[in-house]
Amino acid sequence: MRIIDMHHHILNIPNYTEQLIERMDQLGIEKVCLSGLGLPSDNWLGDLSPDNEDVREAITKYPDRIIGFGVIRLGESTVDDVVKLHQQGFKGIKTTRPLHNYDDPRYDEVYGKIAELGMPILFHTGFILNTKVDARDDVSTARMRPEMLDRVARTFPDLYMFLAHLGMPWHEEAAMMARFHPNVYVDLSGSPMGWRNRKSPNFFQELFYWEGAFSKIVFGTDVHFDDVEASLNDHKRIFDTLNINEETQEKIFSENVASILDL
Numbered sequence: 001m002r003i004i005d006m007h008h009h010i011l012n013i014p015n016y017t018e019q020l021i022e023r024m025d026q027l028g029i030e031k032v033c034l035s036g037l038g039l040p041s042d043n044w045l046g047d048l049s050p051d052n053e054d055v056r057e058a059i060t061k062y063p064d065r066i067i068g069f070g071v072i073r074l075g076e077s078t079v080d081d082v083v084k085l086h087q088q089g090f091k092g093i094k095t096t097r098p099l100h101n102y103d104d105p106r107y108d109e110v111y112g113k114i115a116e117l118g119m120p121i122l123f124h125t126g127f128i129l130n131t132k133v134d135a136r137d138d139v140s141t142a143r144m145r146p147e148m149l150d151r152v153a154r155t156f157p158d159l160y161m162f163l164a165h166l167g168m169p170w171h172e173e174a175a176m177m178a179r180f181h182p183n184v185y186v187d188l189s190g191s192p193m194g195w196r197n198r199k200s201p202n203f204f205q206e207l208f209y210w211e212g213a214f215s216k217i218v219f220g221t222d223v224h225f226d227d228v229e230a231s232l233n234d235h236k237r238i239f240d241t242l243n244i245n246e247e248t249q250e251k252i253f254s255e256n257v258a259s260i261l262d263l
Helices: 015-025 054-059 079-089 105-116 146-155 171-180 201-207 225-241 246-260
Strands: 004-009 031-035 067-072 093-096 121-123 160-161 186-187
Touching: 004 079, 015 031, 015 225, 031 054, 054 067, 067 105, 079 105, 093 246, 105 146, 146 160, 146 171, 160 171, 171 201, 186 201, 225 246
Parallel strands: 004 031, 031 067, 067 093, 093 121, 121 160, 160 186
Antiparallel strands: none
């Protein structure tokens, strides 16, 4: 089965990209959607300091394996920034820590340009880890609730949107976004010791209850390369336990993303 990891961050670790590719080869992962975050190096998430330029170098080195998602910060980044990322070869956009709610009309011009360029957006949804610069950066988790993307999905129906972490802890909001909007998908990414493994099969059955619901999931890891195998096994175990058929699993693990990105 073809596998594409659509949510992965390059880390500030020597030879991280090379080691990631090696791990992908071992696990049979064909491609990875890679982004930086460019968080300030003066916080305890210093490993997340790589930025768009670091990702661009990785794309250049592994053009057949790495799909670049350029990071923007809504409220600071402009339409010109989006155009530049597209011109540099980035296929998608990643965003987190917005200055205002995701559905703030001040972002419409940016969303419109992203949709025009055919670039999907990976949104961080749900709670976010603390850093020492949160007060300075005016960070608020509430701005990233899944419901804050409802207006965006309705206003820009051609804009493909990936909601990370199933909106943890607002799982139902994220699932309903995927149910009501054809252009919205969710991922179950997170640590192997995190929320995903603390949920029973009934949780997923009750959340994804409508016909074709599991087809609105995409596979993403969002972990250190050492934990990618555990994440992959978690997903397979959950889907096998739920008796998700092979056709649907193929959509989850690769076909959804391959279709949206025209791979």
